[in-house]
Amino acid sequence: MNSPKNTVTSKDVAKLAGVSQSTVSRVFIPGSSVSEKTKQKVFEAAKALNYRPNAFARSLTTNESRLIGLVFPDADYPIHMKTLQLISSELQKQGYSTVLIPWQVDEKDNHSIPNIFQYRVDGVIAASATFNKTLYEECEEFNIPVVQYARVVEGTRSSYVISDNYEAGQQAAQLLHKTGVTSAVYLTGEVPTFTNVERKNGFIAEFEELAGQTPRVVEASYDYTSSLDTIRELLQTSQRPEAVFCATDNLAMAVMDVARLECGLDIPDDLQVIGFDNIPQTEWLSYQLTTFRQDFKRLARESVKIIVDQICNQNSSLVKMMVPVKLIERKTTKV
CATH class of the missing domain: 3.40.50.2300 (Response regulator)
Known part of the structure; x- marks a missing residue:
């Protein structure tokens, strides 16, 4: 193995392969015009010498770092x-x-x-x-x-x-309306984002059109633990919604845990829940969460x-x- 004091250079590879130093440099630049025969000679020499091209040095020459x-x-x-x-x-x-x-x-x-x-x-x-x-x-x-x-x-x-977050919001509203929901909540996190707002707007507009009711928007934390107090307040009042569409699967699973473990609610008979992202935990037997999969x-x-x-x-x-x-x-x- 070569020590740091005896670092192999492209000049060494060129000498062993019987080509010019510039040819060695071109071989390690993707898309450069070098024959397959020459490439093979350079690769074999580089392997024999344990040579690794310096990407940073190459970037100074090509003005591209890749x-x-x-x-x-x-x-x-x-x-x-x-x-x-x-x-x-x-x-x-x-x-x-x-x-x-x-x-x-x-x-x-x-x-x-x-x-x-x-x-x-x-x-x-x-x-x-x-x-x-x-x-x-x-x-x-x-x-x-x-x-x-x-x-x-x-x-x-x-x-x-x-x-297409707006379309996702519309699909969530259509699904809940089909199952007879008349009161719904969109549960979001504390950081406003364009994609989340689009999802919320699609959900509200479509639910209003189908059910004639405007869903409430409730803001919690995106963090599971930090969201629990807001979710408790949402579910333990007389104005508890029939369904909650959540901005993320984390929030949806927090809703399910509070609903079942603290409020004694049956899902989906007492409360329907929809998430977003289709993270692996949504398939766990304890959740089996309806959600959206992004491609x-x-x-x-x-x-x-x-x-x-x-x-x-x-x-x-x-x-x-x-x-x-x-x-x-x-x-x-x-x-």
């Missing part, structure tokens, strides 16, 4: 890790690597993010609803394309690929397609795409 920055909130919510894997896989197919840029909030509630430009990323895919607009402006200034994944930060000029594979595929097109073709046109969702009916709504 890196995409992924800006995500914390990975605690089950779908976040899955979507990270899907996006990374799609990018790898296109010859790109990823660098994860976590979105954080400090003790003073100030948003912070590592300097994205120190990574020399070619583009950014953002899936944080609280993404700082300043970073969008900086990306625009430096001609770094941004695609928003499953989220939209209003007031920013960038492409996005999201689920994360397509969301990832379309997001990567857009970002690669904008990088390779310098295409600055904005793409706004909505992908249909699928209603998954289980045992928390009446048949």
